[in-house]
Structures are given as structure tokens and as C-alpha cells.
Amino acid sequence: MRPTIFLFDIDGTLITITRAGRVAMERAFAEFFGTSGEVFAEFSFAGMTDRAIVRAGIERVTGSCNESLVDRLMNDYAKNLAATLERDNEYRLHRGVSDALEIAERRPNGALGLGTGNLRLAAKAKLDPFGLFERFRFGGFGCEHEDRATILRWGAERGARLLGRAREECDVLVIGDTPKDVIAGHAIGASVIAVATGPYRAIELRRAGAVHVFDDLGDPEVREILHGG
Known part of the structure; x- marks a missing residue:
């Protein structure tokens, strides 16, 4: 074999x-850019990589992107996710x-x-x-x-x-x-x-x-x- x-x-x-990943991602963008939580409205995360999701979100907000900003937002997302999962028992x-x-x-x-x-x-x-x-x-x-x-x-x-x-x-x-x-x-x-x-x-x-x-x-x-x- x-x-x-x-x-x-x-x-x-x-x-x-449930929605912990999406909530944590929106919160990371809201904290950094001051957005209202609608960056990823009607945007499917299914099958996407986190890095691709972050890049797409940044481009939606600013129209451009760079790797250092992607890394920063990914780190913020990871921190928010851990906190969100502590409150979310729907998994x-x-x-x-x-x-x-x-x-x-x-x-x-x-x-x-x-x-x-x-x-x-x-x-x-x-x-x-x-x-x-x-x-x-x-x-x-x-x-x-x-x-x-x-x-x-x-x-x-x-x-x-x-x-x-x-x-x-x-x-x-x-x-x-x-x-x-x-x-x-x-x-x-x-x-x-x-x-x-x-x-x-x-x-x-x-x-x-x-x-x-x-x-x-x-x-x-x-x-x-x-x-x-």
C-alpha cells in the first residue's frame, strides 16, 4: 500500500x-478602517482562503492593496475570531x-x-x-x-x-x-x-x-x- x-x-x-468567522472579519475591518460592518455584504466566504478574503475586503474599501496591510488585517482577524468564538456556542x-x-x-x-x-x-x-x-x-x-x-x-x-x-x-x-x-x-x-x-x-x-x-x-x-x- x-x-x-x-x-x-x-x-x-x-x-x-454559525457566523463567527464573518463577524470577526467585519470587526477587524471596522476597527481598522472605521467601516460600518457591510464590507462583506453578499460576499461568500465558502471555499476561499482567509488571505484572499482579507485582500478582497481591502480592495473593496480602498481600491488597492499591499502585503503589509493584508498581514495586519489577518492578525487582527485572528485575534477577533478567538474572542468571538468564546461568546459563540453555535458550532x-x-x-x-x-x-x-x-x-x-x-x-x-x-x-x-x-x-x-x-x-x-x-x-x-x-x-x-x-x-x-x-x-x-x-x-x-x-x-x-x-x-x-x-x-x-x-x-x-x-x-x-x-x-x-x-x-x-x-x-x-x-x-x-x-x-x-x-x-x-x-x-x-x-x-x-x-x-x-x-x-x-x-x-x-x-x-x-x-x-x-x-x-x-x-x-x-x-x-x-x-x-x-
Whole structure:
């Protein structure tokens, strides 16, 4: 069995949080720019990286952008998110997540990581209430790049190093809930499990090219794929 790198998305795949991320992002912009909280009105965060969201927000407000400002707003967002999550108890772990992670962890020559658009600090803040963050030994994060495929590629390279293998010697399995997850996974040559636990329906995930589409990670076929069947 070939070494396998598992890259799990967070929002909509492992967990769902109501509006904490959006609230924290709007607050960061309001505190810095004095905006009224409407910067991201009618703006979908689904499948986007945090860095791309911040850049889009800055361009909406100022018409231009620079990297130092992106870094500043990302840091402000991460601080606001931690505070917002302390007050927001409306989040849940999706069905099948615990079993899926356990199977991936026990897979011989397997490496369990994250492939997420979240900043690393945001990923930790979101997963810590469930005791999940420390289970992921590596990852690719939204603080590193705006392009999801690049994030996944870097995550896969880190997983390969952890296994002591070249990236080309490993299979990569991306688990996500949006068309962007599907497209980015295929862009790096990975297999993809797509789950309809986020804002997209199964038919939309299939249209993006997903072959393995399930209602959630509790489907018995998901377990079979994770086992290597």
C-alpha cells in the first residue's frame, strides 16, 4: 500500500460554525478602517482562503492593496475570531468526523494533516473546542498563500517529509465540502472525497468534478476509501 497523505478541510467539512468567522472579519475591518460592518455584504466566504478574503475586503474599501496591510488585517482577524468564538456556542462537529480521523490516523504509512483556507491561528481556534487541532501533525494554511491548490501542494509536501518519502511516492487524498476543494485537489493530482455538509449540494460538487461525493463522512464507503479499499 502506497504512503497516503490526508488533507482535511475544516469549515463545512469537519465542523460548522454559525457566523463567527464573518463577524470577526467585519470587526477587524471596522476597527481598522472605521467601516460600518457591510464590507462583506453578499460576499461568500465558502471555499476561499482567509488571505484572499482579507485582500478582497481591502480592495473593496480602498481600491488597492499591499502585503503589509493584508498581514495586519489577518492578525487582527485572528485575534477577533478567538474572542468571538468564546461568546459563540453555535458550532457543531459533523457526523462521522471522529471515526474518519481515527481511521486516517491508524492507516499504515499514513499522515493526517489539514488543507485549509484558514489561517493557522484561526484553524487552531476553531478546532481546539473539539480537541482536534493537535491531531493534525502538519498542514497547508490560508496565511501562507491565497491559492488553495498551492496550499494543498505545500501541505502534501510537508506530509511526504513527515513520512520520509518524496511527494511523488505518495498518494494524496483531499477531503472537502466545496467545488474549490475539488478543483484544487485535482489540480495537484490528488483524489478527493467531497461531502455535502457545507453550503453546496452533492450535484454541485459532482459538477466540479468530484467522483466520491457523500452526504457526510459517516457514510460506510468513506471509511472504505480511508482504509485504502
